[in-house]
Amino acid sequence: MKKRVYLLAGLGIILIGADLRLPITILPPILPQLHTILGLPTSVSGWLTTIPVLMFALVSPAIGKWGVRAGNPQVLFYSLLLLTVGVAIRVITNPILLFVGMILIGIGLSGGNVLLPSIIQEYFPKQSALLTGIYPAMMTLFSGIGTATVVPILKATNFSTTMMVFAVLTVLTLIVWGSAFKQLPQTNHQLESEEEAEGDFSVKNYRVTWLITLFFGIQSLLAYSLMTWMPKYWIDHGFVATTSGVLATFFQIFGIPMAIVTPMIAKRKPGMIGMALFSAIAVSVATFGMLFPTHSFFLNALWSALSGMGTASAFTLSIVFFQQKTVRFEQTAELSGTAQSAGYLSAAIGPIASGYLINQFHSWDMIFAIYLILSISLGFLGFGIIFSKKIGAES
Template structure:
């Protein structure tokens, strides 16, 4: 091997490792700015003198931002490149974290909105980055970034109160300190900005191709699967403590059950993508996810304190499987990074809108029914929708299969633009 070839191989290996670390670090920022708020809401509420309803917007606003920006993130990336779009989103995330950490209701919500918009970009584009750069390692890469995303999300929930109690940090310092993680991620990501965009005729033709996602049954199946599992998981995060309180758990023990659910989620988010990539289709995994949701929600209906840890574990496994399968569908049901980003944008827009509405709908059903039976039956119904959508999503085909059936005139029009 010549010195030039060896140097080229070393540079390629170094670039691959930098990208790998960059993807993991970007993924690590996609939950912690949100989860770090949850345990500090009471401190923020008391310090700023706001109501519980207004305080609840601190966690709901980012989900609404996800829903609004997700469809537009691929369009921005098509203009300036995925790497630059992610870099700018990290800059926006740093700004949002700093603004949110300054005392004041207006600054709190302005920063929270900016954080939501920034995270939405990473949520949508990381599957496309993986599709483009790691086409033979989609499963393990999806699993790795999902695991780190959830680990740091859990750390945000667990460390915020201890950090706020250290010295004069307060809730402002406990929220602001995560900006250091974002800054490190940005610095590690900067080498990706040196990449040259592919301007070949083939690449331009691919960029201009229209996938007609909104007319694709597969895309809608994936969207409903993403939306249903998101609604189930975020509703549990919001209401599971109250559900367990009604069974007889005290606040502390109920909190540990929510922790157990999230702990069960972490290994699942790594294992499921690796298994899914090796399977001809993913129907069995999707069905298993929906069934676990059904068993967990049905178990909570029986109000047995003894079996709650089992239901928490099953619901955590279902949540981890549902999320990681959704991320896999974005990549294995598309042909290239652009399609993956567009499908991700569509599914996450609708998915996080449902996730934001889910806790509100369940709370309303609780008020109407005077208990948790009606809300849990509603969540079981959502699980049935996840089951049906999972069967559609799990079949071995891509969103472009429908495009191949377009008329010659439609194809000609697409090529003209």
């Protein structure tokens, strides 16, 4: 691959990472304003952020298989095209088009979620650890930037202009990847086993697939549930909304460096073991600490930081598992699609189920006890994955 194409494709991957959550995370801060601007009831507007996550769950397996058949770079381009149409539709101030846009955005983002680990493994094997760390870090960074800036931009302009401002990154990403993917060398998709030749091969036939699926699902549930409910937990325990918001930022900020360093540490089995232990221990300590409410800003900031570090590390470790537990990049795409389908379904259900339990039993202790048990299970699942054979490896 020529150096220029290599650099262009690498830039495209970084930009895709930056755009993987931004189109979704800019909406929660402005949901109250959408009630006035579009006349959306609060109960309905809440679905705007749930729809894309449900799309992740529904279409991820199909995208993984499509990538194997048609080529990952091409399918990723078509996904970005759908994403661009989705963010463009949102510019029109119309509630129906807003929901249509969110459906397209969910489908488009699924392409990046599922295919980036495989594309990095296929075209950037020597830079795999670096890029696998950078793109989740960019995802977290730009998600935080969007959350912090969307309200001031909306106040200074209007809804359409605000959506156009954030659509610029998506358009730029489409242009860069569109310029790069056509120049990437075509991979020869040869069948490498009798099982594949007979059409019987599926990653679903391997035990490690379901261990990784459970791991990804639990870390998704924990991350989305903690992000959703920790601010209310702090408010219910005496912190004002502003302070609660500051505490919540520690979750995002401390997750960024962990996303970068996790794949670098987890190149070898000892590193994977260390990061699996760290992820489980960090979230376990945080959720255990929140079982004992305190008005100490320092302790609550520590719980927020630890939970952010642990969940970010677990997410990036999942991507490492996709790459390290498969022999070929085609299997990586299929494994990624299978695991992320169940994982993002958990991400959609987790916050809703948590809210139901909180309202039903009026007990934060129950919620954080459940989170603690799930956090501990991450460690056991991690060990099970690490010591399992690779998918497609010779018996």
